[in-house]
Amino acid sequence: AQSVTQLGSHVSVSEGALVLLRCNYSSSVPPYLFWYVQYPNQGLQLLLKYTTGATLVKGINGFEAEFKKSETSFHLTKPSAHMSDAAEYFCAVSSRWGSSNTGKLIFGQGTTLQVKP
Amino acid sequence: DVKVTQSSRYLVKRTGEKVFLECVQDMDHENMFWYRQDPGLGLRLIYFSYDVKMKEKGDIPEGYSVSREKKERFSLILESASTNQTSMYLCASSFTPFNRSRDRGFAEAFFGQGTRLTVV
Numbered sequence: 001a002q003s004v005t006q007l008g009s010h011v012s013v014s015e016g017a018l019v020l021l022r023c024n025y026s027s028s029v030p031p032y033l034f035w036y037v038q039y040p041n042q043g044l045q046l047l048l049k050y051t052t053g054a055t056l057v058k059g060i061n062g063f064e065a066e067f068k069k070s071e072t073s074f075h076l077t078k079p080s081a082h083m084s085d086a087a088e089y090f091c092a093v094s095s096r097w098g099s100s101n102t103g104k105l106i107f108g109q110g111t112t113l114q115v116k117p
Numbered sequence: 118d119v120k121v122t123q124s125s126r127y128l129v130k131r132t133g134e135k136v137f138l139e140c141v142q143d144m145d146h147e148n149m150f151w152y153r154q155d156p157g158l159g160l161r162l163i164y165f166s167y168d169v170k171m172k173e174k175g176d177i178p179e180g181y182s183v184s185r186e187k188k189e190r191f192s193l194i195l196e197s198a199s200t201n202q203t204s205m206y207l208c209a210s211s212f213t214p215f216n217r218s219r220d221r222g223f224a225e226a227f228f229g230q231g232t233r234l235t236v237v
Contacts, residue, residue: 009157034225043121043207043228044160090159104150104175105209105226107160 002027004093006108014116019063019078021111023091026072033074034092034105035065044090050074061085086115120144123208123229130236136195138232140208147212149191150226151175151183154205166191198236206232 007022025031032051036044048059055067065076074091091108124139142149148167152160162175164183172183180202184192191210195202209226 006159036228041231043230044209044226045228046225049225092160104162104165106162107152109157109159 002031002093002106004091004106004108006089006091006111008111009109010112010114012114012116013081015083016080019076019081019085019113021076021089021091021113023065023074023076023108024072025074025091025093027093032094033065033067034094035059035063035074035076036090036092036107038088038090038110040087047076047089081113081115083115083117086113088112121208121210121227121229123206123232125232126230128232128234130195130198130234132199132236134195134198134236136198136234136236138193138195138206138208138234140191140193140210140229141189142191142210142227143189144210144212144227145188146210146227147188148210148226149185150209150211151181151191151193152207152209153177154207154231160207163193200236202234203236204234206234 003026005024013019034049035047037047038044047063048057048065050057050067058064063078065074067074089111092105094105121142130136150165151163153163154160161177163177163181164175166172166185169188182194208229211226
């Protein structure tokens with residue numbers, strides 16, 4: 001079965017510091033991988049996604065993530081944190097059709113990012 | 118822009134009531150989903166649908182049912198609400214970008230604003 005693990009339910013960084021949010025997945029078939037962000041009292045917004053091709057994926061608001069198959073990881077990074085980045089971040093995985101899974105999105109537990117001035 | 122609209126932002130219901138949560142999307146997406154979000158547990162899939170009148174159970178379907186009579190609308194039904202169903206409910210939709218006969222693929226899901234349901 002597919003699963004997603006986000007390491008650290010809370011991450012705190014100073015404004016201007018590197019942001020690193022960790023995500024590891026398990027999947028028996030090549031996965032599709034996503035990062036979503038959720039601001040307070042709002043739905044989820046897509047930050048970036050990996051489907052095929054280049055393993056380094058750039059998203060909105062200066063975020064990027066790298067798919068590392070050997071490490072089964074898809075960590076999210078941003079070189080310099082901004083106060084407006086404070087939110088909850090979710091990693092998600094889905095699989096191609098034809099596997100035992102049916103293309104549904106499986107989410108991690110979420111990581112709350114705090115940005116200190 | 119894709120728009121996924123949930124009928125209520127906040128809802129308070131009594132134990133034992135039948136509750137309907139409605140979701141409408143305006144982009145002709147085939148796929149629609151209902152998730153439940155609880156602190157520390159992330160998002161858990163309740164039900165999903167790949168086509169009209171088609172539904173499949175997710176990871177936590179107990180106590181819930183769904184209806185998809187039209188492509189744009191996906192309803193979540195709590196047959197008899199209980200206090201442990203107090204939660205944030207998120208609806209999502211997505212399209213299928215590839216040929217169905219080959220790699221179906223999976224596009225990103227677009228989410229509604231969520232319905233915070235309290236059962237008292």
